[in-house]
Amino acid sequence: MKTASISISLASLILSGKALVGSEWSVTNVPSTGLKDITFPLTIVEADHISGYYFAQQYAFINSGIGYTGLQPRPDANGKPVLHGVFSSFIDGSTTTDKNCAPGADGGPGVSCSVEWNGVYGRRYDFEVKSNGSSVWTGTAIDTVTGARIHIGSYTVPASAGGHPEFSSRIR
Template identity: 40%
Template sequence: MKTKHGKRLKVRFVLAAAVALAAIGSPGPAAATPSPGAGLTPGGLAGVDWQLDDSGSSGAVNHLSFPFTVEQDSGRTPYYWAQQFYFANGELGYTGVQPGGGGRFLFSVFGSGPTTTDAQCSDGADGGAGVSCAVSLAYTKGQTYRLLVDHTSGTTWAGTVLNASTGARTHIGSWSVPGSWGSLQASGNGFVEYYAAASSCQAVPLGAAVFGDVSSSDAGPGTSTAGEAYGTCKGLTPVTYTAVSGGLRVTTGR
């Protein structure tokens, strides 16, 4: 598949912490050069690619399902596991899970034009234009949760957490985008981020989550595949990709 690990996407990776930090009140990411014993904020650690199998379809993609299974969170540390999705005009959003604060699920969109009237959302994203939504929800390690992105009506989109075992649904938030943005593209990227301070890149604690294979009721099944390590701690914080049944396990830290 054609990946989108370009400059614009990597900026989103680094800035993605802003929503998380606003949600739990942690300090913002630092652009520190890693050195033993020096305090820094590692930020983005690893990328993931996803693509729907029917990527050549001319039909609109209006629904996406991103399964996540957190396997190791090292005592609810400030990790963020997320998948990004793109509108036809290139603007993007993301949805993901954070273990910090007891468990939070996020659903945000970037760029000028989005609006919201949802009580679980607020204006602004990553310190710029957009809308950020979040809901506190305790999760169980080893349990799969599907993060749903759905076009509901008009130009409005909603984010939902679906417990894959119980079927319980939890609303994350909703926002509307300009009509010119169109529907969603059939491929995108995800990331793993450590958004709080660490004494060094080598001190990032162990985290592991399975990015399940993406699917869509519009375009059928898809896959999640390994991207690459990146960011301030590339080569210093361990990153391991392991193909598993139904997805990709990404293990970071030690």
């Protein structure tokens, strides 16, 4: 079995409408079939409890297209903080039957999945992106304190998309 290793380098400040800050990730020693799972740690230490920010991890499939998973602050509800977990495919031909998901991604092809929960700012959530061994991918947020697994959604990509060979993070 090959071992995949990740090297991280900080990228310069990205001043575009798509990202405020970015850091680049690369994965080496990836099997020719791609990776079948990866976990991204995310912590929002401090942010306004409003919509508009997106702390995201971007990944690319071997043959085509990208996906995102991440966390968005939301306005408090009933005096409690709300977090919005997101899991999206931007690959044409992606489908879903998951109740947390809908066709389309940012006005284009793909699938967008999301769920909200009463979260805790300053707590690390691990965002797991995992394949069932074929073309179905599931996004899960894991509360690292309680161990709770929060299902964000699942989608099927065309078999031609392959696994994930590279990753990069984006904060928008």
